[in-house]
Amino acid sequence: MTLRKVNVVILLLLAVAFLIIVQRNLLNLGDILRKENPDAGMSLAFESELFPELRLESVRKGEEISVLITAADDRLGAVVAAMNSVYQNSQANVVFTIVTLNHTVDHLSAWLSNTWLKDVKYKIIVFKPELLNGKISKDPQTLEGVQPLAFARFYLPVYIPEAEKAIYLDDDVIVQGDIQDLHDTPLRPGHAAAFSDDCDSASAKGLIRGAGNQNNYIGFLDFKKDAIKKLGMRANTCSFSPGVIVANLTEWRSQNVTQQLERWMELNTQEDLYSKTLADSAVAPPLLIVFYKRHSSIDPMWHVRHLGTTGAGKRYSIQFVKAAKLLHWNGHYKPWGRTSSFSNVWQRWFIPDPTGTFTPVRKHSGGD
Numbered sequence: 001m002t003l004r005k006v007n008v009v010i011l012l013l014l015a016v017a018f019l020i021i022v023q024r025n026l027l028n029l030g031d032i033l034r035k036e037n038p039d040a041g042m043s044l045a046f047e048s049e050l051f052p053e054l055r056l057e058s059v060r061k062g063e064e065i066s067v068l069i070t071a072a073d074d075r076l077g078a079v080v081a082a083m084n085s086v087y088q089n090s091q092a093n094v095v096f097t098i099v100t101l102n103h104t105v106d107h108l109s110a111w112l113s114n115t116w117l118k119d120v121k122y123k124i125i126v127f128k129p130e131l132l133n134g135k136i137s138k139d140p141q142t143l144e145g146v147q148p149l150a151f152a153r154f155y156l157p158v159y160i161p162e163a164e165k166a167i168y169l170d171d172d173v174i175v176q177g178d179i180q181d182l183h184d185t186p187l188r189p190g191h192a193a194a195f196s197d198d199c200d201s202a203s204a205k206g207l208i209r210g211a212g213n214q215n216n217y218i219g220f221l222d223f224k225k226d227a228i229k230k231l232g233m234r235a236n237t238c239s240f241s242p243g244v245i246v247a248n249l250t251e252w253r254s255q256n257v258t259q260q261l262e263r264w265m266e267l268n269t270q271e272d273l274y275s276k277t278l279a280d281s282a283v284a285p286p287l288l289i290v291f292y293k294r295h296s297s298i299d300p301m302w303h304v305r306h307l308g309t310t311g312a313g314k315r316y317s318i319q320f321v322k323a324a325k326l327l328h329w330n331g332h333y334k335p336w337g338r339t340s341s342f343s344n345v346w347q348r349w350f351i352p353d354p355t356g357t358f359t360p361v362r363k364h365s366g367g368d
Helices: 002-036 040-050 073-088 102-113 148-159 179-183 249-254 257-271 284-290 318-323 343-349
Strands: 064-071 093-100 121-126 165-169 173-175 193-197 240-248 326-328
Touching: 064 073, 064 148, 064 179, 073 093, 073 102, 073 173, 073 343, 093 102, 093 148, 102 121, 148 165, 148 240, 148 249, 148 257, 165 179, 173 343, 179 240, 240 249, 240 284, 240 326, 249 257, 257 284
Parallel strands: 064 093, 064 165, 093 121
Antiparallel strands: 165 240, 173 326, 193 240
16 A cells, blocks of 8 residues: 555656646747747737727626716718727726617627627617707707707716716717816816816817817807896806816706706807807707806816817827827818718727618728
8 A cells, every 4th residue: 555655646746747847848939939020918908909809807896986978870980980999998887878779779789799789788868859958049040059968968967867977978979087086077066067268278279260269168159249248258268168077966967057058059049149150060059058157077088079170180199199189070071971080099989780781981091
């Protein structure tokens, strides 16, 4: 019995020695391969960089980060790219609320459920255009640029009733930073929202051709109207962009912000309060009134905009665009449609439509 035990011990030792030798040989082989091809060990990282959907996902726990984004049928590719960029650049427990119109639900659902985005937390809510009855001008020229979904941000607490804080994003954005950092934007006591000021360092001098100076209040409101005069606002006050909003929904509810916004929309239909040079949608003016000197500021790098305007490729360097936390292609030129600056950045996050309905018009890289 003793001899047999000795033999067993010897066999075990030999087996351990064999495994150690194999392990060392494998390590040595790996070193040799890395010397012959230094990039070999980076192949997976490189693929993940080119194809973000290849990145391994971990279970997301902790506080939910509520993000609201709208989904227009002819811009669904934008929504998908924005969601993909948000999710892949953060380990936060992100939950998307996607507001769309009834006829878009099936297409949106098919796109999300047949790509890896099916694993992302989201809910789809149908916007009811009748909410805007009596709140939008009947002037055909004005109506041409008005998209009902643009007003979904006015109803943040309605669509996200369970949250105390939420983020609103325009669909034509790409998020390159951790959305948790944006969510953690500090809001001053009594402030229901934070915006990016139009005079900030990242997007200063963002003049919109044919629309006058849209860096201040006079670019959005008619200061000759009595209703505006009575507010005592300074016409040269720096305006802010409503394309990215960090909202304190508790304050929003307690201050009846939604009702205030609706009131100014209704008053505009009666008294035509908005600036005649207003080139953008009718979303900004009521927000500017309600949040006049009652809003906090978002870090300028979290809303680098005007990428959809002429000359954006000259305004921003490639290095600056790479460093930006959030890029916004506001303006006429969208990266999925007409020629735009830095469309290669957007293309990286785009996930093709499995139904084949939506296809970007052109793909190219570089500036303009």
